[in-house]
Amino acid sequence: MLDVDGLRKTYSGRGREVEAVRDLTFRLGEGELACLVGPSGCGKTTLLKCVSGLMRPTAGTVALDGRPVTGPPPDMAVVFQEYGRSLFPWLTVRGNVELPLKEKRLPKARRRELVDGALEAVGLAHAGARHPWELSGGMQQRVAIARAIAYEPRVLLMDEPFAAVDAQTRADLEDLIRGLWKRFSMTVLFVTHDIDEAVYLGQRVIVLSASPTVVQDDVRVDLPDERDQLTTRSAPRFAELRAQVYREIQTAKNGGGPSGADGAGTGGAEADGAADPDDPEADKGTGGADGPERTPTTTGGPR
Amino acid sequence: MSAEADATATARKGAASALRVLGLPAVLIALWWWAAASSGSFFLTDPGTIAATFAEVWISERFLTDVLPSVGLLLTGYALAAVLGIGVGVPLGMSTRLRAAAEPVLEFLRAVPPPVLVPLLMLLVGLDTSMRAAVVVSGCVWPVLLNTVEGVRAVDPVLADTCRVYGIRGRRRLGVLVLRSASPQIAAGLRQALSIAIILMVISEMFASSSGLGYAVVQFQRSFAIPEMWSGIVLLGLLGVALSAVFARAERHALAWHRGLRAASRGE
Numbered sequence: 001m002l003d004v005d006g007l008r009k010t011y012s013g014r015g016r017e018v019e020a021v022r023d024l025t026f027r028l029g030e031g032e033l034a035c036l037v038g039p040s041g042c043g044k045t046t047l048l049k050c051v052s053g054l055m056r057p058t059a060g061t062v063a064l065d066g067r068p069v070t071g072p073p074p075d076m077a078v079v080f081q082e083y084g085r086s087l088f089p090w091l092t093v094r095g096n097v098e099l100p101l102k103e104k105r106l107p108k109a110r111r112r113e114l115v116d117g118a119l120e121a122v123g124l125a126h127a128g129a130r131h132p133w134e135l136s137g138g139m140q141q142r143v144a145i146a147r148a149i150a151y152e153p154r155v156l157l158m159d160e161p162f163a164a165v166d167a168q169t170r171a172d173l174e175d176l177i178r179g180l181w182k183r184f185s186m187t188v189l190f191v192t193h194d195i196d197e198a199v200y201l202g203q204r205v206i207v208l209s210a211s212p213t214v215v216q217d218d219v220r221v222d223l224p225d226e227r228d229q230l231t232t233r234s235a236p237r238f239a240e241l242r243a244q245v246y247r248e249i250q251t252a253k254n255g256g257g258p259s260g261a262d263g264a265g266t267g268g269a270e271a272d273g274a275a276d277p278d279d280p281e282a283d284k285g286t287g288g289a290d291g292p293e294r295t296p297t298t299t300g301g302p303r
Numbered sequence: 304m305s306a307e308a309d310a311t312a313t314a315r316k317g318a319a320s321a322l323r324v325l326g327l328p329a330v331l332i333a334l335w336w337w338a339a340a341s342s343g344s345f346f347l348t349d350p351g352t353i354a355a356t357f358a359e360v361w362i363s364e365r366f367l368t369d370v371l372p373s374v375g376l377l378l379t380g381y382a383l384a385a386v387l388g389i390g391v392g393v394p395l396g397m398s399t400r401l402r403a404a405a406e407p408v409l410e411f412l413r414a415v416p417p418p419v420l421v422p423l424l425m426l427l428v429g430l431d432t433s434m435r436a437a438v439v440v441s442g443c444v445w446p447v448l449l450n451t452v453e454g455v456r457a458v459d460p461v462l463a464d465t466c467r468v469y470g471i472r473g474r475r476r477l478g479v480l481v482l483r484s485a486s487p488q489i490a491a492g493l494r495q496a497l498s499i500a501i502i503l504m505v506i507s508e509m510f511a512s513s514s515g516l517g518y519a520v521v522q523f524q525r526s527f528a529i530p531e532m533w534s535g536i537v538l539l540g541l542l543g544v545a546l547s548a549v550f551a552r553a554e555r556h557a558l559a560w561h562r563g564l565r566a567a568s569r570g571e
Contacts, residue, residue, distance in 0.1 A: 054464055071467075078468045085461040090483045090560040099479065100469035131560060133567040151469065 001187055002028040002051070002155060006060035009046050020046045022212035024060070028155075033181050033188040035198035037245060038208030038216070039253045044191045045081075047213065048159045051189065052078050064155065073155075077148035081160040083141040087132040093119070094128040097147045104151075118150035121180060138169035145176070149184060156181075158190045162197070171229050174201055178227060195249065199223075199241045200232060207245055209252040217248045348530045353537060356530040361538055365519070373504060373516040374542070376432060380439025381500045385493060387440065388447025392489075393481060395448075396455025409448070417442030417503055421510045435507040435515075442503045443496040450492030454485025487561045490554050497550055501543050516542075 007024040010017050020043040028034055038044055049055035051062050053072040062069040064076065072078075080086040087096050097118055101111045119125050122142040132140050141161055148156055158177070162170045174197060181188050192198050198205045199221055207217040221241055223232060232238055332350050339349035348356075361370065395402050420441050428434035458481060466472070466480050482489075508517025516539055523532035555562075 049464075052468060054467060072470065074470060076468070078464075080461055080465065082461045085459050086465045088462065088479065088483070089564045090486075091479070099471065103469060103471045103475055131563060133560075133564045147469075 001030045001065055002189070003063045003066075004047075004051060004060070005063070007047065007050055007057050007062065008059040009043070009050060009055070010058045019212040021050070021057075023214050024208075026206055026215055026218065028187055028189060031185050031187055032204065033178075033190065033202055034204040034206055035202035036189065036191045036206045036208060037193065037195060037198040037249070038213065039210050039249055040193055042208050042211050042252075043213040044193070044208065045159055047208075048078075048157055048189075048191050052076060052157050054078075075152075075154040077151045077153035077156050079141070079144050079148050079156070079158045079161045081163050083137065083144050083161075083164070084132070086144055087140060087147075089131065089133055091131075092128065093124065093130055093132065093135070093143050093146075096132065096143055097150050100147065100151050114150040114152070115146075118146040121149060121183070122146045122176060136169075138165045138173060141165060141173065142176070145173075145180070149180060152184075153186060155187045155189070158188065160192055161190075163193070170197075175227075175229065177201060195242055195245050196233070199238060199245060200227060200229075205241075205245055207248040207252065216252045217245075219245055219248075346529055348533050352530050353533045357534040357537060360531050360534050369515055369519045370538070372432075372514055373508065376435050376508075376515065377439065377500050377504045377546075379432075380436045380504065381443055381496065383436065384440045384443030384496055384500070385447055388444045388492065388496075389451050389482075389489060392448045392451025393455055393477070393485075396452040396485070397481070402452065413445045413449070417499075418506050421507055425511050430511050435504070435512065438507040439500050439503045442499045446495035446499070447489065447492040450488045450495075451485060454488030455481055457488070458484045487558055490558060494547075494550060494554070497546060498543065501539070501546070505539065 004024055004026050007021055008019075009021040010019045012018070024047060026034075036044060036047070046055065050057045051069070053062070053069045053076075056070075064073050067073075088099070091099065094115055097115045098111055101114055106114070115128070116125070119128055122145050124139065124142050124146060127135060127139065127143075132143060135143065145161070162173050165173065177188070177190070178201060180186075190198070190201055192201075202221050205219040205221060206215060207219065208214070209216040219241065223235065223237060223241070336349050336351070339347045395405055417438060421438055424434045424437050424441075428437055462480060462484065466476050471479065504515075505517035505520075508515035509521050512518040516535060520532055520535040520539075523529070523535060
């Protein structure tokens with residue numbers, strides 16, 4: 001239902017051209033929950049902005065149900081990383097959740113029903129009359145999630161939504177997202193830099209390379225559908241998948257090409273999770289785990 | 304017993320805060336009194352005489368002929384300046400191109416001191432109220448305009464993206480995003496404009512009027528009615544204090560979210 005095809009984005013300024021995203025192609029099926037994970041500075045946010053129609057790609061297309069995305073589509077909602085800046089501080093929690101519904105010209109009774117439902121679903125039924133700045137960071141992000149759900153989107157995009165909340169809140173919010181995804185049967189594209197989070201949440205993990213970004217690998221997460229912070233995270237299969245994604249990212253950081261270039265997009269991941277014998281950089285890569293963040297590569301022109 | 308003690312404590316607290324508020328004015332008035340009595344100058348009237356004259360002069364038909372028209376002029380000019388400043392400031396803040404085209408002209412116009420427009424406007428508009436209102440507007444509009452431009456420019460890009468994602472545009476975007484996020488700055492501009500408005504009201508009346516507070520003060524001075532002149536000055540001071548108190552109250556109400564947000568981000 002969501003097709004990203006040959007997406008490319010370059011920024012130009014002061015005579016230089018920075019290629020943030022080189023060539024991205026992937027496809028999300030109806031009702032799928034996919035996580036996008038990649039090294040820092042790999043253009044995840046750029047990608048998400050292009051997918052949501054907030055930014056025009058330099059080349060390539062994004063299509064939702066076959067219709068090209070040229071601006072934010074009406075059935076798509078986005079949850080931003082900066083919860084504190086994506087909520088209107090002059091509106092109450094209710095006001096924030098209700099605002100998009102007013103723009104949709106829904107009748108008052110329906111709006112009330114949707115707002116109540118969404119606030120209840122994120123566990124904030126009691127906080128409707130408060131202002132966002134009276135709430136903790138995790139609660140503010142719940143408000144942003146409630147606003148997205150009340151909008152009744154078919155596609156929900158999330159841009160590192162839990163990067164700025166503490167670990168415990170984060171675990172709660174992850175379970176919340178899994179729950180909401182099942183309950184409201186949306187297609188969810190979840191961008192994160194956290195490998196554990198990606199494997200825990202997704203049915204599928206799309207691994208991005210370092211900038212200029214291409215799809216490094218596409219890993220099918222064959223964990224049971226009912227996930228639990230304790231048992232899922234301690235399952236051997238979780239560790240394997242985690243290790244696989246980790247290795248891919250290390251490879252990506254060190255400039256290795258896509259390991260399964262032919263297999264990308266098919267979701268076919270090797271079950272044994274062993275190092276790719278074709279990739280000599282895979283083992284060396286572990287040393288760079290805390291390496292400096294990659295900045296977008298500067299290119300003098302098309303390479 | 305304890306209720307009585309509480310009442311005494313409250314009374315003591317009330318007395319203490321009254322002392323804090325009124326202490327310095329009392330000292331200053333006493334000093335003035337002493338200075339007026341010891342100097343013997345004809346032009347330095349003692350506070351008692353000023354107070355008596357104040358009641359005599361202003362609680363009379365002068366209230367209708369001088370005070371009300373002045374306040375009306377002030378508020379009209381101020382309101383026009385606010386509407387004009389915000390109305391022009393919003394499009395300028397939103398469009399880089401408009402801003403680039405208008406900036407040099409605005410900088411020049413802002414640099415012209417408004418009192419110098421009085422003779423010009425006397426010729427152009429005539430000697431009526433609309434001319435005096437024009438003087439007030441010409442001075443008040445700048446802080447409102449420039450602050451509105453800055454406030455609108457500083458709209459948070461994440462909030463702007465949020466509006467785009469949820470299809471919020473047109474008038475609702477203007478009301479819920481642009482004006483609201485610029486409102487703290489707009490309020491700062493309006494506060495500056497208020498004191499400018501009082502100054503220009505008085506100046507325009509001193510130059511070109513046959514009624515109003517500025518005119519009255521000048522008339523009293525020219526006819527050597529010194530206590531009356533002093534009472535006019537006191538009245539203008541009181542008017543300024545009252546207006547800024549009203550303004551502060553309105554701002555407190557409208558920008559409660561802003562104070563809360565700032566307090567919350569300081570606490571973190």
